[in-house]
Amino acid sequence: MLKLNNISFSAVDGGKSSDIIRGIDLEIPDNKFVVITGPNGGGKSTLAKIIAGIVQPTGGRLIFNDTDITDMSITERAKAGIGFAFQQPVRFKGLTVLDLLRISAGKNLSVSDACSYLSEVGLCAKDYIKREVNASLSGGELKRIEIATVMARDVKLAVFDEPEAGIDLWSFNNLIRIFENMRKSDKNRTVVVISHQERLLKIADEIIVLADGKLVRRGPADEVLPEIMHSNYAQTICPKIEE
Numbered sequence: 001m002l003k004l005n006n007i008s009f010s011a012v013d014g015g016k017s018s019d020i021i022r023g024i025d026l027e028i029p030d031n032k033f034v035v036i037t038g039p040n041g042g043g044k045s046t047l048a049k050i051i052a053g054i055v056q057p058t059g060g061r062l063i064f065n066d067t068d069i070t071d072m073s074i075t076e077r078a079k080a081g082i083g084f085a086f087q088q089p090v091r092f093k094g095l096t097v098l099d100l101l102r103i104s105a106g107k108n109l110s111v112s113d114a115c116s117y118l119s120e121v122g123l124c125a126k127d128y129i130k131r132e133v134n135a136s137l138s139g140g141e142l143k144r145i146e147i148a149t150v151m152a153r154d155v156k157l158a159v160f161d162e163p164e165a166g167i168d169l170w171s172f173n174n175l176i177r178i179f180e181n182m183r184k185s186d187k188n189r190t191v192v193v194i195s196h197q198e199r200l201l202k203i204a205d206e207i208i209v210l211a212d213g214k215l216v217r218r219g220p221a222d223e224v225l226p227e228i229m230h231s232n233y234a235q236t237i238c239p240k241i242e243e
């Protein structure tokens with residue numbers, strides 16, 4: 001279980017301090033598929049980065065499986081079983097997809113295991129395994145490769161920041177299928193997805209709504225989704241719901 005105890009984050013920008021995350025208390029139980037949503041600028045990515053250790057909170061503590069991870073680095077958190085997939089995946093010139101999967105797994109993953117991770121994310125492994133992780137990969141391909149690296153890491157808690165960002169509709173449909181499969185098959189991993197997408201919100205065990213740096217609602221998808229649809233920020237956070 002991941003516990004956030006009174007987590008806050010303030011940043012100084014242009015000499016002015018602003019409170020971006022304001023005293024969030026939250027428990028994310030094991031083996032659940034949780035979607036964090038809310039209006040733009042509400043603090044979702046910041047919270048995801050705080051969980052992954054990319055951003056250090058200015059207040060509060062994070063407890064993961066009874067261990068205080070607040071002061072742990074990204075690497076230490078990765079070792080503790082927390083994986084993070086960026087909104088904009090990073091390209092690594094000179095590194096092949098196989099190298100990247102091996103580095104992520106932290107072991108000399110066999111080619112066949114690497115291929116099965118790529119297949120899981122809908123990539124034809126033989127076409128990609130030797131490819132360089134550079135600008136020649138499309139945004140959708142890069143997203144899928146990054147998801148495969150998180151899977152290869154065998155993490156206990158996987159955090160995905162807006163996996164749908166910047167990909168076309170066709171890739172989006174495939175991506176949703178990956179998460180639907182993850183939701184069905186992944187019973188030993190907690191998956192936290194930051195998303196505005198109705199199709200991801202629908203498959204969540206739990207939806208958490210963040211607005212203005214505060215937790216404003218949490219609950220099962222069938223309870224929270226209809227409320228989001230009828231709230232005054234529905235058009236901002238869930239444009240597809242209105243279609």
Ligand SMILES: Nc1ncnc2c1ncn2[C@@H]1O[C@H](COP(=O)(O)OP(=O)(O)OP(=O)(O)O)[C@@H](O)[C@H]1O
Pocket residue numbers: 011012013020038039040041042043044045046047
């Ligand atoms: N280091 C920082 N310094 C100053 N402002 C910051 C910093 N990090 C985040 N912010 C601001 O905090 C707010 C929350 O940002 P964040 O990226 O967490 O929002 P979000 O809910 O993920 O938004 P979106 O849905 O648009 O991705 C934004 O207004 C952002 O500009």
